Amino acid sequence: MKRKVGILISGRGSNMAALIAAARNPDYPAEIACVLSNRPAAPGLSLADKAGIATIGLDHNDHASRESFDEAMNAALIASGVDLVACAGFMRLMSDAFVNAWAGRMINIHPSILPLFKGVDTHDRALEAGMRVHGCSVHFTTPELDAGPIIAQAVVPVLPGDDAKTLAARVLTAEHRLYPAALGLVASDKAVLAGNRVRLEASIDEAQRLWSPDLE
Numbered sequence: 001m002k003r004k005v006g007i008l009i010s011g012r013g014s015n016m017a018a019l020i021a022a023a024r025n026p027d028y029p030a031e032i033a034c035v036l037s038n039r040p041a042a043p044g045l046s047l048a049d050k051a052g053i054a055t056i057g058l059d060h061n062d063h064a065s066r067e068s069f070d071e072a073m074n075a076a077l078i079a080s081g082v083d084l085v086a087c088a089g090f091m092r093l094m095s096d097a098f099v100n101a102w103a104g105r106m107i108n109i110h111p112s113i114l115p116l117f118k119g120v121d122t123h124d125r126a127l128e129a130g131m132r133v134h135g136c137s138v139h140f141t142t143p144e145l146d147a148g149p150i151i152a153q154a155v156v157p158v159l160p161g162d163d164a165k166t167l168a169a170r171v172l173t174a175e176h177r178l179y180p181a182a183l184g185l186v187a188s189d190k191a192v193l194a195g196n197r198v199r200l201e202a203s204i205d206e207a208q209r210l211w212s213p214d215l216e
Contacts, residue, residue: 002030002031003029004030004083005033005082005085005086006032006086007019007036007088008035008038008088008090010038010089010092012042012089013043013048014176015109016047017047018175019086019088019179020032020051021180022180022183022184028184029187029188030187035053035056036057037057038069040057040059056076060092066093066094067095067097070097070098083105084106087106087107093145099142099143100143103140103193106141108141108146108148109136109137109175110138110139110146111123111136111171112125112136113136113155114139114147114153115146119145119146121164122134123167123168124164127158127164132158132212133155133212134170135174136154138152138153138179149193149198150198151198156170156171156173157170189201
């Protein structure tokens with residue numbers, strides 16, 4: 001049976017759209033049960049609705065505390081029959097209780113090669129650090145920000161003349177490929193949380209490596 005996934009967004013939902021597109025494949029091991037946003041006017045909710053996905057708008061400003069909002073969000077996900085949660089640009093810190101309730105069943109995508117550049121402004125920081133490569137990571141969500149066990153990563157080159165905008169666009173293209181693949185691994189139990197590591201049952205092609213600059 002396919003695993004039911006709830007996607008959390010705060011904005012336009014480009015990674016959400018990539019997950020929805022992947023789930024249209026009959027062989028994909030997950031189905032998108034709902035898309036929830038803490039911003040009822042988030043553009044991504046309209047995109048999800050047009051795709052025939054149930055949408056939930058929960059304004060965090062209507063709640064007196066983070067815990068109250070998270071309780072409402074948890075109830076909405078459970079009512080939707082969700083088994084897995086995928087954070088896709090959900091720009092809000094979550095309470096420990098909520099994160100722990102979904103331990104091993106909630107994942108997030110972050111625009112850096114973790115553990116480098118946790119938090120925001122990752123592309124500017126990568127350029128400032130003089131990185132030759134940059135990328136994105138999918139990890140299980142834990143109470144510590146961007147610190148959960150890593151499921152999958154993608155690497156892109158940092159090109160001469162790059163600024164944060166051009167680098168971000170290159171990373172985003174990689175995100176749209178990586179996130180559906182990583183969610184598929186989790187949904188099919190090929191990537192399972194085991195303590196503070198991920199037990200991975202997936203093929204890895206050593207030849208698919210990136211040198212930057214090209215050393216061959």
